[in-house]
Amino acid sequence: MNFLIMNIPLNITSTIHDWIYSIMPETAASITIMVLIAVIYLALFAIIGLYLVLLERKVAAWFQLRLGPNRVGPWGIFQTIADALKLVSKELTSNDRIDKFLYNLAPYFVIVSTLIGISVFPFSKQFQAFDINIGLFFLFAVSSIGVIGILVGGWASNNKFALIGAMRSGLQTISYELSVGLSLLTMVLLTGTLQLSEIIEVQRTGGWLILQGHIPAIIAFMIFMIAGTAETNRAPFDLVEAESELGAGFHTEYSGMKFAYFFLAEFINMFIIASIAVVVFFGGWLSPFGITDGITWFPEVLWFLIKVVMIIILMMWFRWTFPRLRVDQLLTLEWKYLLPINLANLMFMAVIIWMNWTI
Amino acid sequence: MSYFSDIYNGVKSLITGMKVTGGYFIHARKGAITQQYPDNRETLKMFDRFRGEVVMPHDENNQHRCTGCQSCEIACPNGSIEIIWDRAIDPETGKKKKKIDKHIYHLSMCTMCGLCIEACPTDAIVWAQNYENSVYDRSYLTKTLNQPGSTVQAGVED
Numbered sequence: 001m002n003f004l005i006m007n008i009p010l011n012i013t014s015t016i017h018d019w020i021y022s023i024m025p026e027t028a029a030s031i032t033i034m035v036l037i038a039v040i041y042l043a044l045f046a047i048i049g050l051y052l053v054l055l056e057r058k059v060a061a062w063f064q065l066r067l068g069p070n071r072v073g074p075w076g077i078f079q080t081i082a083d084a085l086k087l088v089s090k091e092l093t094s095n096d097r098i099d100k101f102l103y104n105l106a107p108y109f110v111i112v113s114t115l116i117g118i119s120v121f122p123f124s125k126q127f128q129a130f131d132i133n134i135g136l137f138f139l140f141a142v143s144s145i146g147v148i149g150i151l152v153g154g155w156a157s158n159n160k161f162a163l164i165g166a167m168r169s170g171l172q173t174i175s176y177e178l179s180v181g182l183s184l185l186t187m188v189l190l191t192g193t194l195q196l197s198e199i200i201e202v203q204r205t206g207g208w209l210i211l212q213g214h215i216p217a218i219i220a221f222m223i224f225m226i227a228g229t230a231e232t233n234r235a236p237f238d239l240v241e242a243e244s245e246l247g248a249g250f251h252t253e254y255s256g257m258k259f260a261y262f263f264l265a266e267f268i269n270m271f272i273i274a275s276i277a278v279v280v281f282f283g284g285w286l287s288p289f290g291i292t293d294g295i296t297w298f299p300e301v302l303w304f305l306i307k308v309v310m311i312i313i314l315m316m317w318f319r320w321t322f323p324r325l326r327v328d329q330l331l332t333l334e335w336k337y338l339l340p341i342n343l344a345n346l347m348f349m350a351v352i353i354w355m356n357w358t359i
Numbered sequence: 360m361s362y363f364s365d366i367y368n369g370v371k372s373l374i375t376g377m378k379v380t381g382g383y384f385i386h387a388r389k390g391a392i393t394q395q396y397p398d399n400r401e402t403l404k405m406f407d408r409f410r411g412e413v414v415m416p417h418d419e420n421n422q423h424r425c426t427g428c429q430s431c432e433i434a435c436p437n438g439s440i441e442i443i444w445d446r447a448i449d450p451e452t453g454k455k456k457k458k459i460d461k462h463i464y465h466l467s468m469c470t471m472c473g474l475c476i477e478a479c480p481t482d483a484i485v486w487a488q489n490y491e492n493s494v495y496d497r498s499y500l501t502k503t504l505n506q507p508g509s510t511v512q513a514g515v516e517d
Contacts (some may be wrong), residue, residue: 059384062383062384062387063387065386065391065393066387067391067393067395317377317380317381317384318377320380321376321380322373341366
């Protein structure tokens with residue numbers, strides 16, 4: 001057991017890491033660090049989730065020429081806390097003929113998969129909990145678990161709307177996983193590594209990957225954004241919860257905190273997709289043109305967050321502009337358009353790297 | 360070949376849509392259409408098309424334009440309008456003539472459909488733009504639209 005614990009390469013900032021190891025025996029120190037990281041990431045998770053909800057509401061309001069929440073606190077910054085309190089205090093209702101075990105399990109599937117997902121991101125040079133050499137692959141694998149939660153939730157609810165929503169989710173996620181994977185694979189050709197911290201190191205010398213890979217990288221980015229939006233089940237791909245057709249889709253029967261788990265997971269998924277885009281295309285925590293490289297105290301995590309928020313606003317822009325797709329249109333888009341373009345793009349990128357035409 | 364032109368046109372139309380909403384996003388702070396109502400009740404101006412309640416405008420001589428033809432009463436689908444009328448002798452011609460005694464309007468029953476205003480041949484009743492119509496007793500919602508002692512304007516019937 002001790003052996004296992006020691007081998008998990010968890011690191012927060014190395015100073016704290018070293019300090020904890022200096023004052024404790026090794027096993028206790030590694031357990032302390034695990035607990036510390038868990039607490040930090042749970043806090044991060046809650047803050048990101050809550051404030052993305054606020055950002056979504058504000059941005060949606062601006063796109064529709066409204067003001068958005070502005071009553072609770074200045075510019076409505078405490079609105080989201082009030083919402084969370086409301087959700088926590090609500091009753092957990094359910095209907096009679098649910099499959100109790102699966103019904104209660106489903107929200108945890110969804111939320112745990114997203115929580116594992118954010119653990120691998122390098123928020124800055126030091127602030128990365130889990131730096132494994134198959135980082136991107138791990139992310140795919142983990143983000144695919146989330147859909148099981150949605151399927152199970154829809155199935156266990158014993159509700160036709162929930163079941164239809166869940167089935168649509170399965171269909172959509174499995175189809176678009178292909179595009180996400182292939183578009184990132186195109187970029188992996190360029191980096192030659194799957195480790196997220198290494199991918200950023202590649203960009204430190206050669207410029208951001210979207211510039212290094214020019215045309216195929218831009219095509220890959222566009223495909224990634226389309227498929228990523230579909231992955232997170234957001235509009236225009238929100239067939240899963242299509243309000244006008246399915247009530248609330250797969251979480252029709254959920255209320256209170258269980259509903260909040262699905263809801264938070266959707267927003268954290270958006271954060272994960274935006275973070276992958278930032279790491280793989282826009283240089284992660286690297287500053288643009290190295291403008292803050294000389295300043296040692298500058299928090300690099302700020303660059304990461306700025307870029308992530310930009311990408312998230314782009315995704316919200318999609319959401320509040322485009323109409324929802326029909327199921328057949330959804331599948332046509334994936335299998336007839338995105339997949340062939342993606343395969344051609346992958347070949348194109350291979351040729352570019354082979355001929356050494358990268359910038 | 361329509362495969363590629365489909366992609367091109369699709370992307371083009373999506374970008375057109377994003378341009379529109381993007382413009383809104385940038386100008387949202389100036390052009391927000393939200394009225395923060397209780398805060399701005401002094402300055403809030405209702406729009407011309409807003410339907411608050413039916414009123415009968417009177418001029419400075421306490422004269423209205425209602426001839427008592429009852430078109431509005433007939434047009435009203437749920438009986439919100441009752442006209443109590445009478446015949447009186449016109450002092451100029453010496454003939455008997457219809458005139459309104461009371462034009463009663465039940466705001467509590469009105470659905471703001473506007474058929475009475477469309478039906479009125481003399482434009483005697485119009486929409487008002489007031490919006491704070493709640494009262495503590497529903498009897499306040501039964502209103503007499505013509506002011507006491509008012510008469511019909513000369514020449515409206517011609």
